[in-house]
Amino acid sequence: MPKVSEEHAAARREQILTAAQKCFARKGFHASSMNDVFAEAGLSAGAVYSYFKSKDEIIAAMADRAVSLVSPFFDAVLAEDPAPPLDEVVRRFAELLRELSEGPMSVAPQVWAAATYDPAITPAVKVNMRRMRDFWIEIALREQQAGRLAPDADPAAVGSVLFMMVPGFLLGHRLLDDMNPETVERGLRDLRGGPRH
Numbered sequence: 001m002p003k004v005s006e007e008h009a010a011a012r013r014e015q016i017l018t019a020a021q022k023c024f025a026r027k028g029f030h031a032s033s034m035n036d037v038f039a040e041a042g043l044s045a046g047a048v049y050s051y052f053k054s055k056d057e058i059i060a061a062m063a064d065r066a067v068s069l070v071s072p073f074f075d076a077v078l079a080e081d082p083a084p085p086l087d088e089v090v091r092r093f094a095e096l097l098r099e100l101s102e103g104p105m106s107v108a109p110q111v112w113a114a115a116t117y118d119p120a121i122t123p124a125v126k127v128n129m130r131r132m133r134d135f136w137i138e139i140a141l142r143e144q145q146a147g148r149l150a151p152d153a154d155p156a157a158v159g160s161v162l163f164m165m166v167p168g169f170l171l172g173h174r175l176l177d178d179m180n181p182e183t184v185e186r187g188l189r190d191l192r193g194g195p196r197h
Helices: 003-027 034-041 045-049 055-079 086-100 104-115 122-145 155-175 181-192
Strands: none
Touching (some): 003 104, 034 055, 086 122, 104 155
């Protein structure tokens, strides 16, 4: 496919995903129809269906897009030497989630919920969840190597707990007025008994 066509296709897919995200954030996944997506995107049914055959395909693509938006953060943090301390990484990631929660990540809780029962969505969400969990396990390993995590700690268990903070923060930020990255950083530091700045 010529480069211009690839760029056009990528832009059109993004247009559809953005339109769907707005619909789902406004009305919910189940209450939004494909007709709603067509109208929000300003595209014909044929134009949308040439990229996505169903809402399930759109949801799976949204899951992939969400991870593609946070993957650069993962790569950048893991490339840092020396490794930044855990509470700083958590704060920075929470800042990214806060920024994305007004756009692409605004429907993440709906996607996660749908993945618990919809076999068309489950595989894509599982892959992306594992990618995020693997990042936090690697962060735990780096904390251990830096001497900031006990030598006998289980990095896989620590990473899994850190991973579980992701949906918790996103839901807390969306539903409560007082959940912010600084609170998460301070709470994690205090929980670990670290020094206050």
